[in-house]
Amino acid sequence: MRYVSTRDEKVSVSSAEAIVQGLSHEGGLFLPESIPSVSLDEIGSMASMTYNERAKKILPLFLTDFTAEEIANCVDSAYTTDNFASEKIAPVKKLTDETHVLELWHGPTCAFKDMALQILPYLLTTSMKKTGVDKEVVILVATSGDTGKAALEGFKDVEGTKIIVFYPCDGVSGIQKLQMCTQSGKNVYVAAVKGNFDDAQNGVKAIFTSAECEKKMAENKKTFSSANSINWGRLVPQIVYYFSAYADMLSAGDIELGEKINVCVPTGNFGNILAAYYAKCMGLPVNKLICASNMNNVLTDFIASGTYDKNRRFYTTISPSMDILISSNLERLLYLLSHESGEVAGYMAQLKESGKYTVSDAIKEKVTECFAAGCASDDEAEKTIGEYVEKFGYTPDTHTAVALNVYDNYVKTTGDKTKTVIASTASPFKFNAAVLSAMGEETEGKDEFALLRLLSERSGMKAPRALSELEEKQVRFADVFEKEKMIDAVYSFLNIE
Numbered sequence: 001m002r003y004v005s006t007r008d009e010k011v012s013v014s015s016a017e018a019i020v021q022g023l024s025h026e027g028g029l030f031l032p033e034s035i036p037s038v039s040l041d042e043i044g045s046m047a048s049m050t051y052n053e054r055a056k057k058i059l060p061l062f063l064t065d066f067t068a069e070e071i072a073n074c075v076d077s078a079y080t081t082d083n084f085a086s087e088k089i090a091p092v093k094k095l096t097d098e099t100h101v102l103e104l105w106h107g108p109t110c111a112f113k114d115m116a117l118q119i120l121p122y123l124l125t126t127s128m129k130k131t132g133v134d135k136e137v138v139i140l141v142a143t144s145g146d147t148g149k150a151a152l153e154g155f156k157d158v159e160g161t162k163i164i165v166f167y168p169c170d171g172v173s174g175i176q177k178l179q180m181c182t183q184s185g186k187n188v189y190v191a192a193v194k195g196n197f198d199d200a201q202n203g204v205k206a207i208f209t210s211a212e213c214e215k216k217m218a219e220n221k222k223t224f225s226s227a228n229s230i231n232w233g234r235l236v237p238q239i240v241y242y243f244s245a246y247a248d249m250l251s252a253g254d255i256e257l258g259e260k261i262n263v264c265v266p267t268g269n270f271g272n273i274l275a276a277y278y279a280k281c282m283g284l285p286v287n288k289l290i291c292a293s294n295m296n297n298v299l300t301d302f303i304a305s306g307t308y309d310k311n312r313r314f315y316t317t318i319s320p321s322m323d324i325l326i327s328s329n330l331e332r333l334l335y336l337l338s339h340e341s342g343e344v345a346g347y348m349a350q351l352k353e354s355g356k357y358t359v360s361d362a363i364k365e366k367v368t369e370c371f372a373a374g375c376a377s378d379d380e381a382e383k384t385i386g387e388y389v390e391k392f393g394y395t396p397d398t399h400t401a402v403a404l405n406v407y408d409n410y411v412k413t414t415g416d417k418t419k420t421v422i423a424s425t426a427s428p429f430k431f432n433a434a435v436l437s438a439m440g441e442e443t444e445g446k447d448e449f450a451l452l453r454l455l456s457e458r459s460g461m462k463a464p465r466a467l468s469e470l471e472e473k474q475v476r477f478a479d480v481f482e483k484e485k486m487i488d489a490v491y492s493f494l495n496i497e
């Protein structure tokens with residue numbers, strides 16, 4: 001299987017090359033030139049498999065240049081019960097006959113990014129070996145919170161790699177900062193940058209594109225890479241859990257083999273829901289994909305109108321991981337629906353120039369055939385948290401609450417009774433204050449750990465150890481840099497003169 005670029009189909013690389021390169025040279029995203037299919041019999045046979053066995057069926061269909069042994073090694077290193085607090089890795093909770101919640105947050109950082117970032121380091125180091133790149137990989141991340149921590153946990157102590165994370169001084173929550181500053185591992189470094197997320201991001205971009213820096217890195221047998229969500233190595237592991245959810249529902253007797261399900265996903269960068277779309281194209285029986293947004297509802301409008309327009313107010317919400325106005329992975333969907341890289345390159349040029357584009361009627365028609373969409377305000381998400389706690393004794397986090405709200409409205413307006421998988425993307429304990437206040441608790445003046453204990457009492461769930469143990473952990477990283485000094489911090493950590 002070869003990989004092409006969304007902006008130039010003449011580009012042709014192997015999956016290992018796509019993972020090492022991350023982004024195609026003309027700015028497009030890599031994707032496989034065709035979509036492999038999985039038969040119903042094969043899906044049926046997954047019912048009795050473990051998560052890792054299911055992953056070993058799906059991943060080789062895309063990573064055709066990897067050996068079975070290499071894939072098994074990646075999968076079994078990532079999805080262990082040391083790293084995940086659930087033996088099922090991504091368990092499905094049934095709330096009603098129709099409502100099934102796919103919990104993607106049992107990994108080490110309690111958010112769904114772990115599903116991909118636990119395995120990416122192994123996919124990347126294996127890809128480096130396969131493509132003959134004999135250098136140490138240095139992962140450089142600017143983070144607004146979740147991605148940095150998930151990347152740190154994924155890459156810590158992975159041989160042949162180092163990871164450096166910069167977070168903005170004034171831009172991450174207390175618990176997120178603690179999660180990063182107490183990070184363990186011999187190959188990790190974390191520092192704060194004075195300023196906001198854009199300052200950190202621009203600093204990292206400047207380092208990535210500095211010719212002098214590249215030369216010094218090469219002299220020292222090192223190379224930079226990114227753990228960004230546009231890397232194919234982050235997307236492909238996400239396809240697995242949709243097959244896994246279906247297989248779990250089969251094995252529980254909740255659906256018949258071949259019965260179609262809906263999938264509802266709280267969406268930001270469009271990676272998670274795109275993985276569900278891939279699963280559908282591969283043959284997973286899926287009816288509608290329901291795209292749920294918060295008040296940053298650029299995708300809701302796009303799916304309704306065919307016009308993508310990022311020229312709008314940016315809202316800071318209680319579901320911060322979805323506070324995004326440019327959903328990078330949508331570019332892959334546009335390519336899949338048009339198969340014309342020239343057309344996609346045109347839309348992306350318009351987006352860059354004027355912040356908006358309108359897709360062709362052909363694309364729009366296909367989008368509305370597959371996708372439904374909706375959005376929820378903070379108030380609506382909070383109300384949904386209260387309702388799910390009361391009705392089902394189930395405490396969703398703020399991102400999952402957006403999806404549940406949009407799903408409930410979808411059912412109300414369409415009457416569609418298709419059984420639905422709702423992707424749950426974070427543990428409620430990661431967003432204690434918002435979840436507790438939705439449950440009617442006073443959170444003012446309580447510290448993060450008091451909130452953890454209170455939520456544990458109220459939800460009847462144990463707080464994830466990864467969060468409660470932060471209280472006893474030593475802060476290892478307290479450096480703060482001006483944006484211009486980030487490069488010196490990098491050289492110093494890497495022992496480069």
Ligand SMILES: *Cc1c(COP(=O)(O)O)cnc(C)c1O
Nearest residue numbers: 267268269270271272321425426
């Ligand atoms: C990243 C993230 C999302 C958005 O996922 P995309 O793949 O970017 O659409 C949703 N919820 C949580 C908790 C996240 O961390």
